[in-house]
Amino acid sequence: MLKTFTEKLGQTTLRGIEELGYSLALLVESFYWLFFGFRRHQAVKLPSIFSQMMHIGIQALPIVGILAFAIGMMLAIQGIATLKTFGAESQVVLGIALSVTREFSPLIIGILVAGRSGSALAARIGTMQMAQEIDALRVIGISPVRYLVTPAMIAMLIMLPALTFFADLIALLGGGVYSSLELGMSLQAYADRTIEVLQIDDITQGLYKSLVFAVIITLVSFVNGFSVTAGAEGVGRATTRSVVLSITYIIIADMVFTFFLTH
Amino acid sequence: MMSNHHTPTDQAAIEVENLVTHYGSTRILNNIDMQVSTGEIMVIMGGSGSGKSTLLRYMLGLHEATSGSIKLLGQDITEINAEEMDELRKNMGVSFQGGALFNSMTVGENVCLPLREHTHLDENTIQIMGRMKLSVVNLGGFEDLMPAQLSGGMIKRAALARAIVMDPKLLFFDEPSAGLDPVAAAELDDLILRIRKALNTTIVVVTHDLDSTFRIADRITVLDKGDILMIGTVEEVRNSDNERIQSLLNREARHIEIDADEYIKELTGQKS
Amino acid sequence: MQKISDSPVSFEIDDEQGYLIVRFAGEIDLYGTPHAREVILNCVKSDRNTVIDLSAVTYIDSSGVASLVEGYQLAKTNQLEFGLINTSEAVMNVLQLAHLDKVFSIHASLNERLQAS
Numbered sequence: 068m069l070k071t072f073t074e075k076l077g078q079t080t081l082r083g084i085e086e087l088g089y090s091l092a093l094l095v096e097s098f099y100w101l102f103f104g105f106r107r108h109q110a111v112k113l114p115s116i117f118s119q120m121m122h123i124g125i126q127a128l129p130i131v132g133i134l135a136f137a138i139g140m141m142l143a144i145q146g147i148a149t150l151k152t153f154g155a156e157s158q159v160v161l162g163i164a165l166s167v168t169r170e171f172s173p174l175i176i177g178i179l180v181a182g183r184s185g186s187a188l189a190a191r192i193g194t195m196q197m198a199q200e201i202d203a204l205r206v207i208g209i210s211p212v213r214y215l216v217t218p219a220m221i222a223m224l225i226m227l228p229a230l231t232f233f234a235d236l237i238a239l240l241g242g243g244v245y246s247s248l249e250l251g252m253s254l255q256a257y258a259d260r261t262i263e264v265l266q267i268d269d270i271t272q273g274l275y276k277s278l279v280f281a282v283i284i285t286l287v288s289f290v291n292g293f294s295v296t297a298g299a300e301g302v303g304r305a306t307t308r309s310v311v312l313s314i315t316y317i318i319i320a321d322m323v324f325t326f327f328l329t330h
Numbered sequence: 331m332m333s334n335h336h337t338p339t340d341q342a343a344i345e346v347e348n349l350v351t352h353y354g355s356t357r358i359l360n361n362i363d364m365q366v367s368t369g370e371i372m373v374i375m376g377g378s379g380s381g382k383s384t385l386l387r388y389m390l391g392l393h394e395a396t397s398g399s400i401k402l403l404g405q406d407i408t409e410i411n412a413e414e415m416d417e418l419r420k421n422m423g424v425s426f427q428g429g430a431l432f433n434s435m436t437v438g439e440n441v442c443l444p445l446r447e448h449t450h451l452d453e454n455t456i457q458i459m460g461r462m463k464l465s466v467v468n469l470g471g472f473e474d475l476m477p478a479q480l481s482g483g484m485i486k487r488a489a490l491a492r493a494i495v496m497d498p499k500l501l502f503f504d505e506p507s508a509g510l511d512p513v514a515a516a517e518l519d520d521l522i523l524r525i526r527k528a529l530n531t532t533i534v535v536v537t538h539d540l541d542s543t544f545r546i547a548d549r550i551t552v553l554d555k556g557d558i559l560m561i562g563t564v565e566e567v568r569n570s571d572n573e574r575i576q577s578l579l580n581r582e583a584r585h586i587e588i589d590a591d592e593y594i595k596e597l598t599g600q601k602s
Numbered sequence: 603m604q605k606i607s608d609s610p611v612s613f614e615i616d617d618e619q620g621y622l623i624v625r626f627a628g629e630i631d632l633y634g635t636p637h638a639r640e641v642i643l644n645c646v647k648s649d650r651n652t653v654i655d656l657s658a659v660t661y662i663d664s665s666g667v668a669s670l671v672e673g674y675q676l677a678k679t680n681q682l683e684f685g686l687i688n689t690s691e692a693v694m695n696v697l698q699l700a701h702l703d704k705v706f707s708i709h710a711s712l713n714e715r716l717q718a719s
Binding site: 107108109194195198199200202203205206207208209 | 443
């Protein structure tokens with residue numbers, strides 16, 4: 068019993084270290100192709116970046132809008148209810164502004180994109196791996212990293228901050244709408260107060276986080292997709308695993324990030 | 331630039347020497363030695379688990395060998411750098427077992443992909459070349475369909491069109507007849523023979539299909555458990571008195587030799 | 603004979619009996635095709651009947667054949683003649699594989715072509 072448990076623990080640890088190493092190699096290689104691909108006549112193609120940006124970013128706008136608005140409202144409801152006990156309802160604007168830009172927008176966008184696009188990437192790569200399409204790319208002389216990973220990585224690095232900024236605006240609007248209804252302050256006054264309390268750093272902090280999340284989602288999705296071996300079951304498992312791992316790493320990274328930024 | 335593209339010579343297009351490979355700690359191939367001459371069709375056959383697909387994957391440069399060398403067109407792929415390998419790949423075409431067409435592209439885009447990636451030809455030239463190759467495999471007019479709309483035989487032929495679009499000097503097939511009805515399989519064999527005749531292509535086919543083997547092979551390499559049992563012409567292999575080869579030809583169930591001690595260790599999980 | 607720098611193919615154009623004869627030499631492969639294509643299309647675009655002499659061509663790949671197809675198509679739309687002469691066996695094999703031996707008008711020499719018409 069004990070032996071199998073330690074054995075399993077050992078295997079899991081080994082696999083984790085292996086995957087970490089693989090992820091780092093993938094990260095380095097994807098940027099190698101971006102900057103030096105043309106030297107080997109394998110430049111990264113803009114259309115494939117744009118098509119990834121469409122999938123990851125543009126098509127996510129409606130759901131991001133709904134989520135962000137709801138979160139802004141939720142923060143306002145919670146904030147006002149809590150602050151009421153201190154009779155400090157008007158401070159709700161500060162609470163919403165900081166928690167949205169620093170924390171909620173990047174986190175929610177990270178989780179949403181991991182679920183929406185990370186899973187799609189892992190499933191697509193897993194299916195290609197199974198159908199030997201990845202091997203086919205390699206024997207044609209096309210680096211799978213250059214052809215598949217780099218465009219997705221660049222698209223993620225552009226679209227995650229963009230979506231996060233968009234979510235900032237919508238969530239603040241959501242918070243403003245509820246606050247104005249509940250506290251009777253005008254939207255204009257809410258906006259003025261928000262601009263007054265919000266520092267540029269608060270927004271960039273959230274955007275930096277989203278860059279880290281973009282790298283996490285891309286690497287986790289590809290590592291799991293590339294490691295698919297046999298059967299449709301394999302693709303399903305890799306997809307689920309990549310979403311769960313992405314979200315886990317995002318939340319842990321967020322915590323670490325927040326700790327250092329507040330110290 | 332090589333000038334004698336189409337003159338058959340005795341010079342080996344493919345030379346495998348002392349190839350040893352492992353999967354994890356398991357040895358898959360033992361000291362494989364084989365040569366394929368320019369313009370020759372070499373069929374690698376063997377039962378499942380014989381290592382024939384593994385040998386193909388190493389010849390394609392998809393894995394790193396434990397030891398030994400694999401020379402393609404005179405270049406040792408275990409030694410050359412990535413750029414040289416990229417250059418060499420332009421002279422190699424591969425038809426995978428399931429076709430491995432890219433599902434998100436049309437048949438025409440699939441076939442033209444190597445040209446778009448590796449050449450600076452005019453778009454018009456590229457399109458004509460793609461259509462020409464589709465016509466070679468009797469798929470003229472199918473370029474705008476998606477792979478999902480094709481039958482199994484058509485997918486294999488489209489994959490072949492993609493494999494030959496750069497006029498490769500080396501062409502590799504993994505189980506060309508797998509999943510095809512006998513008529514479609516015979517058609518594919520005819521295509522393989524026609525391409526070799528027209529372009530003097532060196533062709534390596536991995537298969538377990540005997541009918542197909544005897545139709546197309548110049549020589550046959552018989553693999554068994556990672557060892558070469560024999561390399562010979564169709565006649566030589568047919569007339570071989572090696573028991574294993576005969577059982578493979580007569581499709582008999584493999585006789586498993588049991589070493590009692592080894593077997594007990596294997597069953598009880600005590601690895602030797 | 604015009605040699606194009608950096609290209610494995612060279613060519614010579616003669617005006618004989620109402621035809622532009624393009625005599626290619628060398629290899630019409632992925633590297634030579636862009637030049638060969640330009641030469642072929644320019645001849646046809648100059649509104650002349652064109653014959654391509656392939657006797658000194660040691661190798662032609664599908665990209666070269668594709669350029670011949672383009673030349674043939676352009677000549678046909680402009681109602682011009684376009685033919686091949688002196689095609690070696692290797693070239694014929696490539697044409698046959700793509701079912702193009704039935705499409706092009708192929709003759710042993712210019713004289714034979716003139717007699718045939």
